[in-house]
Amino acid sequence: MPGSSEPLPFPTDWESLLVLVPHPDDPEYGTAAAVAKWTAAGKAVRYALASSGEAGIAGMAPEQAGPLREDEQRRAAAIVGVSEVDFWGFPDSNIRNTPELRAKIAAVIAEVRPDVVVAIYGGAEFGPGMPNQRDHIEFAAAVTDAWDSLTDPPRWLFQNGPGATHIETVDGYLAAAVDSLAEHEVYLSVLDPQTPVREQARGVVEMTTSGHPGGPASAFILQRSTLG
């Protein structure tokens, strides 16, 4: 409920967190600064990505772009203290909320058994005139549906995006977030050839962490909790 009340602080009483997204670079658009803070505090974070982003680099064949983007994602993750990054091989730009995808999500959550899951934002738009991508909307819905099929779900399911119910302040972790996103060097340099990669990365980190009264923060929307 955007604007309905002050966001709460993100929970601290957990040990492990799983980030679930459809594409490489999704964790770096808003979550990575918080991840840097969490791993610095000794918490375990891992990433799982439905696709390898193989359709995401204009002019590059998928069989070349997929492995390249996996490498960029692994380097981006390492900078914020994440060494476990899994790619599931679902088709980039054709991610749909299918039984197969829901089964994969449920199986990974059951295997990893994190305390917290942070998923991609699934709302229709990030803001007025800023529509979300269909892959994101479908993937986010698949995560929630998979969650609802679990007999013993983790304690919390969040999405990362606008209309926060919870925020994690990230003062001191913005540089790591910029470095992390800048590892998507080939991807970003093709996406916007006019703007240097680090400048793009700074702009994204600024955009995704600003606007909070207590300073820069990563913003999360609570979807499910076993705590009632």
Ligand SMILES: [Zn+2]
């Ligand atoms: Zn994406």
